[in-house]
Amino acid sequence: RDPKIFSTCLNSSCQVTRSCTSNTTALCCLGRYQVIGGIISPVNDNYGKKGLVAARHRVAMARLALQTSDWIQVDPWESEQVQWTETVKVLRHHHSELLRSLPWKEGPDQGKVDSPAPSAVPELKLLCGADVLKTFQTPNLWKDTHIQEIVEKFGLVCVDRAGHDPKGYILGSPILQRYQDNIHLAREPVQNEISATYIRWALGQGQSVKYLLPDAVIAYIKEHDLYASPGEE
Template identity: 55%
Template sequence: MASRRVPLVLLACGSFNPITNQHMRLFELARDHMHSTGQYQVVGGIVSPVSDGYGKQGLVLAKHRIAMARLALQSSNWVTVDDWESQQPDWTETVVTMRYHYGRILKDYDQSEGTHKDCNANPLTSPRLKLKLLCGADFLNTFKIPGLWQDDHVEEVAGRFGLVCVSRGGLQPERAVHESDTLSRHNNNIFLVREWVRNETSATEVRRALRRGLSVKYLIPDSVIEYIHQHNLYTEDSERRNEGTVLRPLTKQAQQPVKSLDD
């Protein structure tokens, strides 16, 4: 019965610089897959752009990335854009962002359920809302980059929350899971989704095309293209933003003792 399925919210964290059709497609693919398991009912999706403190080269201001994401998702009736992470003065660890959203949506969901449940409902047998991190296959490989993740954060993301990972190009997310003891231990909480319609669109290539005055129509929504032109985003000057800056995750995590994930 659908009513016995676990309600699930999908959270995607990233630069979204700019958001592309492929970013939005991840949500649709993930929802279909999670429904096909017979265990979950996807009740919402959240796009959470990173803050300006991330320090990645070419990263335009968060206010623009938030605005573009909202324009792009106007046609979605279940995926929303949240600006909490983007407004933080420093880069926020993914697991911290997940904790924040889980606490917020759990409170909202419980209040909503309390309002709509009839007097015969038994809250003790109702499935508990879950939050999982939605990502592309390339994301799993970041767990292997020395100094980028804390071991306990990987454990919490994979173990407490879980991941829904969509294939991308020739990448093999199965191998990334296999090669990590931490990920393998939580294999039942990591859902690998196959995208049969190959789409290699990347924000990097979109920015490159825009800098060169080339068309990006059908790669990103028309409303986002219009916004980019209105605000003169993604120029040679903007691509030099943060040039030479070390990614904030690397400098922030360097303050913590670093161990191999598989030690």
């Protein structure tokens, strides 16, 4: 099967490539998937997170970080909407776009198109960290119908993180437990505790982030004076 990995909210570009690449490796090692592409979807400015850097900058930095990648793309659709768009709706959009891009077979009515050949339809999965999986348990944060659609229709690739218990989160949620076969837990082959939060803090302190970010991204941050103030994300 050929799922596309989909990541919905990355507020900075420092871990874009590492997250997608390492967890693609994890999926391939399961022997069940051939990963054919990745989508980075920066969140909308109206997401409501304090200090969130403008979407145009986050999109630009992600593109700079991925300019040498031949399989991960940055899609600005979510960031360009008038208002914040719920995760499940973003997944629906990308799934629709994915179907539109597929070759269609001829239908029985005078050769009109019918539908994509079943073998040609890849799966679309949401790539997230264990911290996101934990938020599924936060009252009134997610709609149960949205959680069910995400895990039933699309599926999750969840990256384990220090201090989290993704297996426990799954067992603690009736919905996640019901569809646990569609939730793939992955560990990064090389553990790296340098987080986006740390890099933003270092930038705010005027410290060097050389070798932690691509040079093009560092140059962009300096040019636009980003992350110079505490609390910017």
